[in-house]
Amino acid sequence: MNMPPRYQDAKWENLSEPLRKTIIETKKDGLVGIMFTGNPGVGKTYTAYALCSRIEEKLNIGVFCVNATSDLLALASGATFRGGYDTDERDFYERFEAHRGAFFVDDLSADLECTEVEKRILYGLVNKCYENEQYLVVTTNNTIEELRQSFGNKFISRLLGCCGVLELQGDDNRLKNHE
Ligand SMILES: Nc1ncnc2c1ncn2[C@@H]1O[C@H](COP(=O)(O)OP(=O)(O)O)[C@@H](O)[C@H]1O
Ligand SMILES: [Mg+2]
Secondary structure, X not given: OOOOHHHOOOOHHHOOHHXXXXXXXXXXXXXXEEEEEOOOOOOHHHHHHHHHHHHHHHOOOOEEEEXXXXXXXXXXXXXXXXXXXXXXXXXXXXXXXXXXXXEEXXXXXXXXXXXXXXXXXXXXXXXXXXXXXXXXXXXXXXXHHHHHHHHOHHHHHHHHHHEEEEEOOOOOHHHHHHO
C-alpha cells in the first residue's frame, strides 16, 4: 500500500480504543467493508489508512488505494478525451481490474460533476467488491442521500451492500493551528 507521508503514522494502534471498537462493530459479518462519513478534517482518511494497514498486516490482504477525486477521474478523462489510455493509465486500469485484494476509495464525492465514464468506473469498482466479496474501505464528506443523487440507486445499493457506515464527528483537525 502506498501511503502519503501525512498518513505514515496512521496505524490501528494509534486509533482510540472506543473508535477501534466502533469500527469492528460497524463492519458486521455480512458486510465486506466500511465507509467513513463526516465533515472535512475529522480524520476519515487517517482512520481509513489505519484500518487498511491493519487489513494488510493482520489479514495479509494487499490494499489498492484510489483517490476518487483524482486518480479515477484522471483515468476517465484519458478514456474520454484522449481516445485511449496512455501507458501509465492502462497500467493503472489493468492493475485495478486484476486486483483481488482490498480497495480503499478515498474522498468519494457527490459534489463533482462526474461524466458517465467516471461514474461507470466507480460503479465497476464497487460492483467488483460486492460480487467478489473484496474488502472495501471508503471515505466521503457526503451523506448517503447526496451520493444517491449523484451516483444513483444501483450504485448506492451495492455500496451499502458492501459497507457499514460510520460517521466520524469532531472538529476540523486541519484548522487546529489557527486557534
Ligand atoms: N487519530 C488521529 N491521530 C493523529 N492525527 C490525526 C488523527 N485523525 C486525523 N489526524 C490528522 O488530522 C488531519 C485531518 O485528518 P484527515 O483524515 O485527512 O481528515 P478527513 O479525511 O476527514 O478530511 C490529518 O493531518 C491527519 O493526519
Ligand atoms: Mg480525507
